[in-house]
Amino acid sequence: MTARRGTRVTLVDVARLAGVDKAIVSRVVNEDPSLVIRPDTRERVVEAIQNLGYRPNVAARSLRTAKAGTLGLVIPDFANPVYAEIITGAESAALAQGHVLVTGSSTGANSSMDRYLDLLGQGRVDGLMLASPTTAHEQQKLESLGLPWMMVNRRDTGDHHRFVILNDAQAAKLAVEHLLELGHQEIVHVAGPFGADTARRRATGYRQAMKLAGLDVRAESIARGDYTPGGGADAMAQLLRGGVLSPTAVFVANVAMAVGVLDTLRRNGLRVPEDVSVVAVHDLPLAEHLVPALTTVRMPLQELGARAVELLLASSPEDEVAEVVNTAMELVQRESTAPLTRD
Amino acid sequence: MTARRGTRVTLVDVARLAGVDKAIVSRVVNEDPSLVIRPDTRERVVEAIQNLGYRPNVAARSLRTAKAGTLGLVIPDFANPVYAEIITGAESAALAQGHVLVTGSSTGANSSMDRYLDLLGQGRVDGLMLASPTTAHEQQKLESLGLPWMMVNRRDTGDHHRFVILNDAQAAKLAVEHLLELGHQEIVHVAGPFGADTARRRATGYRQAMKLAGLDVRAESIARGDYTPGGGADAMAQLLRGGVLSPTAVFVANVAMAVGVLDTLRRNGLRVPEDVSVVAVHDLPLAEHLVPALTTVRMPLQELGARAVELLLASSPEDEVAEVVNTAMELVQRESTAPLTRD
DNA sequence: AACCATCGTTCAATCGTTTGACCGACAGTA
C-alpha cells in the first residue's frame, strides 16, 4: 500500500523495518530451503515486504547471479501470423517459468540480426531462439556469446544439432490423405522455396502419401513458389500450363501461397472446389476469410514456441538439442475441398 | 577475435591488458566528454577491447545507473496485424536510441496485465507503453511504479494526459470523401465497439465528412460492430434490414469487420463494387487478398509506435504526454469501390 | 625558486542482492 513514488525500496529498508538482517529478507524472498527461521520472524519480514511494497531489483540480482531472467527470440517479421503463434507460445512458457521474453525482428530498418546479437549478448538474455535465417558468420557470433541457443521451426544445414521443428511431413500427409479420401488422384503440389527446410519436409510428406496410395509423382506435378501469394499464383499457373493431365486437387505448402493459387484458378475459369480442391498448411485466421474458405492442416505452432523455451531453459551452450514436436495435428475442413466429381 | 567461451571479459581484464585503470576504459567505452586522454593510450584501450571482445555487462551498468536500457510494450494480441505494425515501428525507434523493446501480450494464458506489471516493475524497463485496455486498478499500479508510461492508439477516459493516437477522424474523412467523389450519397457506416475510442473518432470523421457534403446522417445509417468479422457481418445485416433507402456504399471502421461486411453483402445478392462500394480503415496485407480486393485508408501505425518510443524516452513520470500523430494518410484504391451507377 | 594550472590518470565509494562463513544462546548428554 505504502507506495512511495521515486524512492526505491531495497532489502535494507525491509530488513530495518522487520528488525532483522537483510540476508534473512533475501532468503525469505527467494524461499531458500536452507533457511531456518521462527514463524513470527518470517511473519514480520513478510509484513514489512508488503507494507513497503518491496520488489527485488533485477539489475542487482542479475549482477550477483549472472542470470538475466530473460530469453530472446528473433523472428523475421512481426506481421507474419505464423510467428505470432510461435511468440504467443514462447511467451507464456517463458512467463510460466518466471522469465521475460524479448522478441526482435531481424528485418527491420536498423535491426539487423547482427545488431541484435550485439545488444543481447551482454548478459541481457540467458538464451536465444532463432526463427530467422542465419548466416554462418552469425552462428559463429552466437557461439562466441557462450549462451544456449537454438533454431526454431528451422533446421540448419550445419553440423550443429540445435533445433526444434514440427512434423511437417506428417502435416503434408494429412492434407494429401484428405484429398485422396475425397477421391482425388491427380494431386499436384505447390511447394515452398528451396531454402526453407519446412518446404522440403512438406514436399517429402506429399511424395510419401502419394506413394503410399500407389500414385506416381512426376516432376511436372510439383512447382516451387516463394511462400508468398505472388509466388503461389505463378507456381499454380506453371502447373496448369505444363501438365499433361489436368489436376483435380492442389496441396499448397502454406496459406500465403494458397491465396495466389486461388486467384490463378479463378482467373483460369476453374471453380474451387467444384473443379479443383485446394488444401494448405498451416491454419491461419486468414484461411477462414478467403473465398472460398480454405481447408487447412493446423500445426501446433504455439507448442513449438513453448517447447523451444523449455528446451532452452534446460540446456547448456554445449548441449545438443534436436526435437520434433509431435503434438497431434488437425485437419480443418472448410469450403475449398470437395469430393471428386467425374464429368 | 579472442572469444573465450564461458569466461566473461570485464573492465578489469581490459584495463590490465591496456595497462591503465578500469576508470579509463569505462570512460572510453562511454565516450565520456570530460575525459582527456592521450591518443596512444586511447589506442591501447580500444585495441584491448577488440582483442578481448569486451562487452559491458548490462546488469552491472543498470545497477549503477538505475537505467535498464529497455522499454516495455503491452499489446492485447500478437496475432492482430495492427499491433504488428506498431511493434515494428516501436522496435526500430527503440533500437535507434540504443534501447531494447520488450513486447508482451496481455491476453495470454498466464500473462495477465497484472503479471506483466509485476515482472516489469522491478527496474527491468525504463518506461511502458500500453496498447491494451487498462483497468483503473492497473493504472494505479502503473503510477506506483514511478515509471513514465503512456497509452498507444488509445486515449483513456481518466484525467491523465498520457497518450499518442492517430488522426482517426481524418482517416474516416478520407474514406468517405473517396466515396463521395465516386458519386455515392447513401453512405452507411459500420462502426467499431462503444469502448474503443478509435471507433468513436472514426464515426465522428464520418459524420463530419457527410455534413460537409450536405448529407444527413440518421441513426439508422450507423451500426456498431465489435471489430471482428462476425460483428461486421451482423452490423451490415442490420443496416440492410433497417434502412429505408438502400445504401450504395459502406464505410467500415476496420478491415476485420469489412471481411464480414463483404460476406453479408454477398449473401444478400449484392455485388461489390457494382451494387455497393466498400472502404475500410486501415490498410493491412489481408485487404489485398480479399475478394474483391479491399479499398482502404492506410494509417501511419509504424510511426505511431516510433513516436510513442520517442515521447516515452523524453518524458518523466510526471509529464503529460498527449500527441496526435499527423503523418499523411493514404487512400489505397483497390477493387471494392467504384463510381455510382444509376439504374 | 616558489607557485600554479593543466593534463592524464588513478582511487575508491557506490548501486542492491546473494550466499558461504561465522557466532551466540540454549538444550541435551556424558
Place this chain on the structure above:
DNA sequence: TACTGTCGGTCAAACGATTGAACGATGGTT
C-alpha cells in the same frame, strides 16, 4: 562441569560498471 549440536540468526565479500575526487608530473609564470 565441560562438550556437542542444533537453532536462529548476523557478517561481509563478492558481482562489474560508473563517477566525483584526488593526485603526481610537467611546463609556464613571476
